[in-house]
Amino acid sequence: MAGLVTTFGAGAMTNSIGEIRDADVLFVIGSNTTEAHPIIAMEMKRAVHRGATLIVADPRSINLTSFASRHLKLRPGTDVWLLNAMAHVICAEGLVDADFIETNTEGFDAVRETVARYTPEEAEKVTGVPADDIRWAARAYATTPKAGIYYTLGITEHTHGTDNVYGLANLVLMTGHLGKPSAGMNPLRGQNNVQGANDAGATPIFYPGYQRVDDPEVAARYEKSWGVPLPREPGLNLNVMMKETGRSIRGMFVMGEDIVLSEPNAGALEERMNGLEFLVIQEIFLNETARFADVILPGACFAEKDGVFTNSERRVQRVRKAVEPPGQAKADWEAVLALANAVAEKRGLTPWRYDGPAAIYAEMAKDADKFAGISHDRVDREGGLQWPCTSPEHPGTRFLHEGGVLRGKGLFTAIEYRPSVELADPEYPLVLSTGRTLYHYNAATQTRRGVGLAEKQPVAFCEIHPADARARSIEQGDLVEVETRRGKVACRAMVSRQVRRGCIWMPLHFAEARANLLTVDDGDIVTQTAEYKVCAAKVTRVAEQPAERDAFPGSFYAVAGPEQGTIH
Amino acid sequence: MSSQNPKRVPEEASDPSLSVTLDGETVDARPGETILELAERHGKDIPTLCHDPRLAPAGACRSCLVEVEGSRRLIPSCATPVADGQVVTTANDRIARHQKVLLALYLADQPDFAARGETPGGAQACELHAMADAVGAPTDWPKMEPLRVGREDRNPYVQFFPEACILCARCTRYCAEIESVSAISLAGRGAETTIATADDVSLLDSSCELCGGCIDVCPTGAMTEKMPVTAGRRGHVEPEKVVRTTCNYCGVGCQMDLHVEPAANDGRGRIERVVSPEAGTTTNDGNLCVKGRFAYDFVDHEDRLTTPLIRAEDGSLREASWDEALARTVEGLMGVHERHGADALAFVSSSRCTMEENYLVQKMARAVFGTNNVHQCAAT
Structure with a gap:
């Protein structure tokens, strides 16, 4: 998100989900869309059926690669090489949109000079993607007006995540694929309300609507609005908070996240958690983090409360109460309100009064131009609205940057390749990436409690290439131990050519085989987002009971046949 | 794959250049649209069973037949494009007679649900029976024993009742x-x-991703939800309460309708089904995935936290x-605030919770505790 704000002036999908089916080129990178965003994948597949060209860049052969014209199967963590080499081709072959660059951007010359050194042939050596494929992809992307880029955490969850985003943004800016339908740069948000949580100011540097906390004018406005003096220094972001837990951070409030399952290098985090003097969590189930909590407040799930979620395409949509929360559980806004007022009373501050989520939304919209035209009433009447929506008459915005980049000038950023922090070595010879599957969701406290999903995908597993498996005498379904410098977990081996040789992949969902005991917590230099996608690992077979027969029923990935080809 | 082109309705902006006579009235038609689309735009009510705006026309069910001069x-x-000068009639005695016969034949190939004391349809209502009622199709034609087998x-989610299938192939x-798995x-x-x-x-062992779209498009309830069947319920029951809301899983923001039984769970209410809104009306275009459509049993799970908990002295x-x-x-x-200062506190809010809740958490961190150490959990 930081990369997008820097480059374009807004951190969100530039275009809309409904435009995907009309795109002529779709460049999907670092996104296993069919599993993480199934409905968006349906739109992509509809585009392909219509005749669109799909280019997938991913270290794994994901489901979407079977629909792709080309699959750029790059080595994990080498995205900058791939993207710079594509930019190299676009510049060298004169495929840039010179008018757009002249009118709407700044900083192009530095990028052109940098990417001149990133030839496709050199890129092939680093990324493993054939130079011809890089050329082909660059040409297809640059020469098609309706060409959109779609990415997710495969781009951002690296120590060079912001660089990856800059690399993509450079492609968008040099080709002018911005400010028109079915184009742009589109981060697909992983959770229902990632966009809304950011929009609402749940970040250490922004008040609602991306207004900086260290801007004196903004702070003064909020001090007036809220009637209290406010801190002017940006706070710690999540990854730093986690590293400072038990050190400078001594008390913590956590709402709706299982931090010791979801945060990287969880073993070390757990040790630091013991240094907290007080932890309160607000949850709907007892999760792993609850083991460290002093107080646990029972929250309500989406079907038990009112409010709004904002989706990936900046669309504010209603969440409506359908059933009552169980027992004494309360909607989270009620719980936070009660807590804030209890503290306010103790500190002699004026208590807050809201008669419901609509009033809370109205207060937020009042001080944030981007959402000023949106209200519960209006969403109830008209359906979802996409910000920016600055007045009650404003129809909302389907795609950003129409008639000029929001920031004024789109900013090119020259980037150099930096290897991931932990590379494979003789002791830990495999590269581990982690991710999500279709059948479970994050900490899986919800999905593993359903009958059906647990049946489809019952056990924790690790994908490993047949050659790597053979070298370790591992067969399909064997119990294996995956170990990194930070920890080890046991799970079932899924022998599969979907992963590259030398690479393994694990889902993050399983509490009994927490992938995040293994991951590194080194973060991106700008966002501090941790590198969930690359660390060094080793895998050994554990002599134990034989696997259950049906560990992976109907799995797309556990194919025994030859490597899936793509249409060239 | 190009043979599977999804049906594209031409955009409003495209130049209307064709003139068609529709039930005696001259109207502008858009090049590339079908007679059905033209008629629907002009408020005609042509019955369909196999038609879905997301799918290429199949022309399989014969319920949308119309008269075109010269034919x-x-x-x-549904499968005939408009043409300049075309003269179309959507309703007359001949068409009504055709509809009655067609639907009577369909009913003859269906079980006698009334005799069984059952309501037709699955968890969803039966479009076929409703249409037969609407056109006044005879229901007393001799029944044939269906030869289709299942x-x-x-799998825990999708039930197929072959006897109710009319082979419209929407599923x-x-x-x-759409789902593109061809399971x-x-x-x-x-x-x-x-x-x-x-x-x-x-x-479970096929390429199926359990999205349940086959249930959603089925006009008869031949493809239906298995959970009610497993619980011993067959046939459609009108939901007492329908709540339009937003899915709580990924960031697509699918709209969904929760069918709720308000009296269940001692008055707390229970979600009976999740249904996607009509195609073309929301971002998800009538589609849902396996999690959105089926993964709601956590709501009533016995492990839900129902009361605040406090850590006792003994841990x-x-x-x-x-x-x-x-x-x-x-x-x-x-206590932490007093001992170590405001910046010794950290607030983690949630990308899973509402915007209002995130707003309150950041306001609490900043205005009540005096720190900017607040971040939502999915920080990238």
Whole structure:
């Protein structure tokens, strides 16, 4: 998100989900869309059926690669090489949109000079993607007006995540694929309300609507609005908070996240958690983090409360109460309100009064131009609205940057390749990436409690290439131990050519085989987002009971046949 | 794959250049649209069973036949493009007679649900029976024993009742054209034609991703939700309460309708089904995935937290009142605040919670505790 704000002036999908089916080129990178965003994948597949060209860049052969014209199967963590080499081709072959660059951007010359050194042939050596494929992809992307880029955490969850985003943004800016339908740069948000949580100011540097906390004018406005003096220094972001837990951070409030399952290098985090003097969590189930909590407040799930979620395409949509929360559980806004007022009373501050989520939304919209035209009433009447929506008459915005980049000038950023922090070595010879599957969701406290999903995908597993498996005498379904410098977990081996040789992949969902005991917590230099996608690992077979027969029923990935080809 | 082009309705902006006479009235038609689309735009109510705006026309069910001047036979409006100078009639005695016969034949190939004391349809209502009622189709034609057979399938979500299937192939076309997994297909010949997976394996062992789109598009309830069937309920019951909301899983923001039984769970209410809104009305275009459509049983799970809990001296958790839990929380957080300062506190809010809740958490961190150490959990 930081990369997008820097480059374009807004951190969100530039275009809309409904435009995907009309795109002529779709460049999907670092996104296993069919599993993480199934409905968006349906739109992509509809585009392909219509005749669109799909280019997938991913270290794994994901489901979407079977629909792709080309699959750029790059080595994990080498995205900058791939993207710079594509930019190299676009510049060298004169495929840039010179008018757009002249009118709407700044900083192009530095990028052109940098990417001149990133030839496709050199890129092939680093990324493993054939130079011809890089050329082909660059040409297809640059020469098609309706060409959109779609990415997710495969781009951002690296120590060079912001660089990856800059690399993509450079492609968008040099080709002018911005400010028109079915184009742009589109981060697909992983959770229902990632966009809304950011929009609402749940970040250490922004008040609602991306207004900086260290801007004196903004702070003064909020001090007036809220009637209290406010801190002017940006706070710690999540990854730093986690590293400072038990050190400078001594008390913590956590709402709706299982931090010791979801945060990287969880073993070390757990040790630091013991240094907290007080932890309160607000949850709907007892999760792993609850083991460290002093107080646990029972929250309500989406079907038990009112409010709004904002989706990936900046669309504010209603969440409506359908059933009552169980027992004494309360909607989270009620719980936070009660807590804030209890503290306010103790500190002699004026208590807050809201008669419901609509009033809370109205207060937020009042001080944030981007959402000023949106209200519960209006969403109830008209359906979802996409910000920016600055007045009650404003129809909302389907795609950003129409008639000029929001920031004024789109900013090119020259980037150099930096290897991931932990590379494979003789002791830990495999590269581990982690991710999500279709059948479970994050900490899986919800999905593993359903009958059906647990049946489809019952056990924790690790994908490993047949050659790597053979070298370790591992067969399909064997119990294996995956170990990194930070920890080890046991799970079932899924022998599969979907992963590259030398690479393994694990889902993050399983509490009994927490992938995040293994991951590194080194973060991106700008966002501090941790590198969930690359660390060094080793895998050994554990002599134990034989696997259950049906560990992976109907799995797309556990194919025994030859490597899936793509249409060239 | 190009043969599977999804039906594209031309955009409003495209130049209307064709002139068609529709039920005696001259109207502008858009090049590329079908007679059905033209008629629907002009408020005509042509019955359809196999039609879905997301799918390429199949012309399979014959319920949308209309009269076109110059054509001896009635023609399927869903699969016939408009043409300049075309003269179309959507309703007259001949068409009404055709509809009655067609639907009577369909009913003859269906079980006698009334005699069984059952309501037709699955968890969803039966469009076929409703349409037969609407056109006044005779219901007393001799019944034929359906020859279609199904398969044993241990999947937990999708139930197939072959007897109710009319082979409109909406489900198999949806599976191929929209979900694009082609897990099910028409199989067999003649009266034995049915819907099957390759080798009749369970959907769990097929390429099926359990999105349930086959249920959503089925006009008769032949494809239906298995959970009510497993619980011993068959046939459609009008939901007492329908709540439009937003899915709580990924960031697509699918709209969904929760069908709720308000009296269940001692008056707390229970979600009975999740249904996607009509195609073309929301971002998800009538689609849902396996999690959105089926993964809601966590809501009523016995593991839900129902009361505040406090860590006791011995390290165990004990139940507490809200007042006690809040007092303990204030003491805990303010204690850290007093001992180490505001920036020794950290607030993690949630990308899973509402915008209003995130707003309150950041406001609480900043205005009440005096720190900017607040971040939502999905920080990238």
